[in-house]
Amino acid sequence: MRPETSTIIVATKNRGKAKEFAAMFAPLGIEVQTLADYPELPDIVEDGDTFAANALIKARAVVDRYGIPALADDSGLCVDALGGAPGVYSARYAGEPSDDSANNAKLIAELRRLGSQAGTDGQQPLLSAARFVCALAYVEPGGRVLQAEGACEGYIVADARGLHGFGYDPHFYLPDFGATLAELAPEDKNRISHRAKALRQLISFWEE
Ligand SMILES: O=P(O)(O)OP(=O)(O)OP(=O)(O)OC[C@H]1O[C@@H](n2cnc3c(O)ncnc32)[C@H](O)[C@@H]1O
Ligand SMILES: [Mg+2]
Secondary structure, eight states: OOOOOSEEEEOOOOHHHHHHHHHHHGGGTOEEEEGGGOTTSOOOOOOOSSHHHHHHHHHHHHHHHHOSOEEEEEEEEEEGGGTTOBGGGGGGTTOSSOOHHHHHHHHHHHHHHTTOOOOEETTEEOOEEEEEEEEEEEEOTTSOEEEEEEEEEEEEOSSOOOSSSOTTGGGEEETTTTEETTTSOHHHHHHHSHHHHHHHHHHHHHHO
16 A cells, blocks of 8 residues: 655665655655755664665664654666676775775776676677666565565676766666666656666555
8 A cells, every 4th residue: 555655765875866766756746855864863784685685774774763664775786797796785896985986997997807898889898788776675663564676787888978877877888778877867767777667666566
């Protein structure tokens, strides 16, 4: 059953995610709050082995402290040539505190070091197939838990392109669009992304 809510708390400190959730919830008339609105909540330790486990940890931290329903997103990039890395370590791939440009630099350096090649698209060399994965957990104070997951397939490219999105988006190339995720308009990313797919699945569970 869909929660009767006009506000939802997303247990995230990531401003890129927050913006995407705000845009995706707006058509439902739901406003998004984030951990920026709860600055007194201590940092949450994300020590799960899977995206799903980490999403649950983050949502539960908010429910346990405030007794209100919460949604959390744990996501990351899984690169075939790196055996699925950085995976659940995507945020701190280049160390802590997390730094998008250091993470991107390490990603490309690792693939170059391995001499990884996964073909070309036109003139564009593709370093490896990869996917973004997003796990969502929605937890209610009564204990009810809803979980959903989505993935978005693409390729890693050495040249960063595009100014939209966040994180690894400038290096994530989608052959169908001839563009990186950072070159897509936000409304297009929010239709096809791992996060969009996971959220559609979660909303379909709400409607059941
Ligand atoms: O845990 P919260 O507070 O939500 O924020 P976070 O940035 O630490 O989020 P995660 O722990 O889920 O780590 C996700 C990592 O994967 C990257 N990532 C996730 N979704 C992405 C997307 O849509 N585009 C680009 N990079 C993404 C992101 O930049 C982070 O480095
Ligand atoms: Mg995190």
